[in-house]
Amino acid sequence: MKCSFCNNEIKKGTGLIYVKTDGTMFYFDSGKCVKNMLKLKRKPAKLKWTKTKTEKKK
Numbered sequence: 576m577k578c579s580f581c582n583n584e585i586k587k588g589t590g591l592i593y594v595k596t597d598g599t600m601f602y603f604d605s606g607k608c609v610k611n612m613l614k615l616k617r618k619p620a621k622l623k624w625t626k627t628k629t630e631k632k633k
Contacts (some may be wrong), residue, residue: 580608580619582626 576585579601591609593601603609611617619625 576602578602578604578608580612580625582619 576590577583578585578590580603583604585602585604589604591603591606593603593609593613595601601612603612611622612619619627
């Protein structure tokens, strides 16, 4: 399974699942990803440390 924000692989038995009221599920590998996506409403493509930014750049 991959993190919905940074696209890193989530190890089995770790991580966090966030379910919105409409049934949409988000999987996170760390609190850093949760805070950036849900509280700060940042886009992963604009952050240097996410895999989506590095994959898009190539």
